[in-house]
Amino acid sequence: MWPRLLRAKxxxxxxxxxxxxxxxxxxxxxxxxQAEELCTVFTDExxxxxxxxxxxxxxxxxxxAFTLKETRQCxxxxxxxxxxxxxxxxVDYNPAPxxxxxxxxxxxSNFNNLLLQxxxxxxxxxxxxxxxRHPPGVQEEVEKGTPLMLACLKEDLTNILSELEDxxxxxxxxxxxRATSIEDWAGYDWGRQMASDLDMVALFDGDATxxxxxxxxxxxxxxxxxxxxxxxxxTGKYGLLLKLLVGKLEVEMDVIPAIADPRGGHWIxxxxxxxVLHNHPTAVAEEVQHKxxxxxxxxxxxxxxKFWNKCHAVKCDDGKKRAPFxxxxxxxxxxxxxGPLPERLxxxxxxxxxxxxxxxxxxxxxxxxxGRLVADYFKKDxxxxxxxxxxxKRQSDILESLISDPxxxxxxxxxxKVLGKLDWLPEITEQ
Numbered sequence: 001m002w003p004r005l006l007r008a009k010x011x012x013x014x015x016x017x018x019x020x021x022x023x024x025x026x027x028x029x030x031x032x033x034q035a036e037e038l039c040t041v042f043t044d045e046x047x048x049x050x051x052x053x054x055x056x057x058x059x060x061x062x063x064x065a066f067t068l069k070e071t072r073q074c075x076x077x078x079x080x081x082x083x084x085x086x087x088x089x090x091v092d093y094n095p096a097p098x099x100x101x102x103x104x105x106x107x108x109s110n111f112n113n114l115l116l117q118x119x120x121x122x123x124x125x126x127x128x129x130x131x132x133r134h135p136p137g138v139q140e141e142v143e144k145g146t147p148l149m150l151a152c153l154k155e156d157l158t159n160i161l162s163e164l165e166d167x168x169x170x171x172x173x174x175x176x177x178r179a180t181s182i183e184d185w186a187g188y189d190w191g192r193q194m195a196s197d198l199d200m201v202a203l204f205d206g207d208a209t210x211x212x213x214x215x216x217x218x219x220x221x222x223x224x225x226x227x228x229x230x231x232x233x234x235t236g237k238y239g240l241l242l243k244l245l246v247g248k249l250e251v252e253m254d255v256i257p258a259i260a261d262p263r264g265g266h267w268i269x270x271x272x273x274x275x276v277l278h279n280h281p282t283a284v285a286e287e288v289q290h291k292x293x294x295x296x297x298x299x300x301x302x303x304x305x306k307f308w309n310k311c312h313a314v315k316c317d318d319g320k321k322r323a324p325f326x327x328x329x330x331x332x333x334x335x336x337x338x339g340p341l342p343e344r345l346x347x348x349x350x351x352x353x354x355x356x357x358x359x360x361x362x363x364x365x366x367x368x369x370x371g372r373l374v375a376d377y378f379k380k381d382x383x384x385x386x387x388x389x390x391x392x393k394r395q396s397d398i399l400e401s402l403i404s405d406p407x408x409x410x411x412x413x414x415x416x417k418v419l420g421k422l423d424w425l426p427e428i429t430e431q
Contacts, residue, residue: 277371
């Protein structure tokens with residue numbers, strides 16, 4: 001087993017170096033397929049499993065990166081796996097030369113096409129792994145749509161925590177489990193500011209009291225400290241904040257101790273206020289999945305607005321600057337956005353920001369689903385609320401200009417006012 005894994009590791013490391021340097025080699029796909037084939041094994045040995053899971057994740061990241069790199073050149077490109085926003089949203093082309101016999105000219109360099117290219121990078125649908133190369137528990141999660149890394153970490157946590165008394169299960173939660181996250185958990189592509197956290201709930205039977213949850217947190221910390229591979233572990237507001245190394249990537253993961261509620265959901269402890277709160281992530285996920293199924297393109301807008309949200313900061317009552325909204329608040333607000341959505345992504349994006357401005361103080365979920373009403377923090381922070389309202393008004397004005405004025409639509413300085421520094425712009429707009 002080890003010689004096989006070492007050969008896969010050497011291939012993957014070579015491909016990662018090539019990707020970082022920007023150099024392309026003709027046989028890169030062949031090498032990746034060789035590495036994936038070497039990882040098509042099953043083992044019950046725990047050390048081999050950890051190395052195997054890490055290599056499988058790194059190989060999947062490479063496949064996504066290579067696929068995206070190949071399709072950035074043309075907004076109308078198709079690919080076998082991954083997210084294909086160009087099938088849903090309109091693409092703008094310059095007129096083809098007369099007599100050329102081709103239906104479209106070159107893709108226009110405008111804001112609508114920029115949003116499409118950005119969306120292809122930050123939202124990647126995780127297709128079912130057709131090779132069936134993972135252990136049964138991981139494979140089952142992947143087939144449900146769980147990203148590979150979450151599935152592997154859930155399996156590792158389950159194996160450790162199943163030895164504890166009253167253990168029920170480990171449940172991924174948060175936007176990563178709902179397919180509405182920016183697919184960059186370690187900040188590998190976009191930097192730490194854009195990184196999405198991983199959230200895991202460790203469910204147990206027991207008494208949903210402050211004392212019971214405090215004791216559960218101590219038990220969970222002891223089990224993970226002795227057996228789970230990680231760089232650091234800290235106590236957070238709701239549970240444990242772990243920093244993990246996955247290959248070269250530093251990934252943050254919250255592990256939240258919880259007492260299962262037989263009626264649905266679970267109880268957690270807010271250690272900062274000593275309050276027992278009720279969450280029901282399954283009910284939230286069902287609402288989101290219903291919206292995704294009923295309103296085509298809605299999840300694209302959610303991911304895009306989350307990226308926009310992380311590009312901006314506003315001053316709050318305590319004098320600190322923060323992103324305008326929490327990610328869950330943003331996603332919950334957009335559940336009310338009516339469909340069908342426009343055919344153009346820039347128009348849909350403007351519609352989303354205008355809708356958020358008019359409905360940001362609403363909380364569509366009951367408090368029993370999210371611990372507290374998702375808009376409470378926002379309504380209580382007067383300075384934040386006023387500054388966000390002004391920001392959304394300015395952003396709407398800029399977007400209206402980008403959409404209605406062809407000259408403004410090609411102005412990269414205007415783009416930066418919406419999406420920040422645009423360090424990635426030369427790569428995305430390269431033809």
